[in-house]
Amino acid sequence: MKDEKETKEKEKEVEETTITILRLGHRTSRDKRVSTHLGLVARAFGADAILYCGEKDEKLVSSIKKVADSWGGNFSAEYCENPLKTIKEFKKNKGKTVHLTMYGEAHSSAVKKINKKNNLLIIVGGQKVPIEIYKESDYNISIGIQPHSEISALAIFLHDYFKGKELKRKFEGSKIVISPNPRGKAIKTVKKRTQSLKRKTNNC
Numbered sequence: 001m002k003d004e005k006e007t008k009e010k011e012k013e014v015e016e017t018t019i020t021i022l023r024l025g026h027r028t029s030r031d032k033r034v035s036t037h038l039g040l041v042a043r044a045f046g047a048d049a050i051l052y053c054g055e056k057d058e059k060l061v062s063s064i065k066k067v068a069d070s071w072g073g074n075f076s077a078e079y080c081e082n083p084l085k086t087i088k089e090f091k092k093n094k095g096k097t098v099h100l101t102m103y104g105e106a107h108s109s110a111v112k113k114i115n116k117k118n119n120l121l122i123i124v125g126g127q128k129v130p131i132e133i134y135k136e137s138d139y140n141i142s143i144g145i146q147p148h149s150e151i152s153a154l155a156i157f158l159h160d161y162f163k164g165k166e167l168k169r170k171f172e173g174s175k176i177v178i179s180p181n182p183r184g185k186a187i188k189t190v191k192k193r194t195q196s197l198k199r200k201t202n203n204c
């Protein structure tokens with residue numbers, strides 16, 4: 001009974017905090033697909049927002065917003081000019097920062113140390129990540145010790161952080177709803193977007 005109460009309280013804490021992804025060094029021509037997929041994974045796996053740094057790319061931001069509009073929820077995408085300034089401001093506002101890098105500490109133990117009462121900024125790179133990012137991050141976390149991708153690293157981190165519950169989350173106000181079906185597509189379209197539940201907005 002006590003355990004059940006504690007679990008429910010912890011779940012409530014997670015619901016009340018926000019998770020923002022900070023994507024470093026976007027290059028309009030080379031990273032178009034990877035950066036779009038990062039936004040889609042962030043949204044589908046329970047994050048609230050993505051901030052893109054590097055080259056300004058209006059098309060990227062609008063394509064993520066389009067998906068969020070059709071598929072529901074309150075996910076947002078924005079451009080971020082100065083990642084270091086954003087990281088410092090985020091920490092000043094009592095948020096915690098996690099940098100995903102193959103050089104960091106093992107995620108299996110690191111994820112347990114993160115206090116779920118804090119808003120989280122998850123930083124992922126593309127090209128070489130400047131040393132200041134390692135120094136400013138509260139946690140440098142590695143998903144295995146082989147190089148792979150910012151998309152897979154983000155998905156695995158969020159899946160562990162939410163303990164798999166993010167995949168059952170409902171996206172309020174969706175215009176399209178899928179019912180799992182072993183033999184084809186079962187899609188329901190809703191003409192009018194219903195009022196979506198407002199989550200707290202992030203502070204950057």
Ligand code: SAM
Pocket residue numbers: 100101102103123124125126127129141142143144145146147148149150151153
């Ligand atoms: N040298 C990079 C590094 O520090 O992990 C690998 C570059 S990889 C092309 C781009 C991004 O993918 C990295 O900045 C990091 O965010 C993520 N990444 C790749 N492999 C990872 C791993 N094993 N663990 C965590 N993140 C990883």
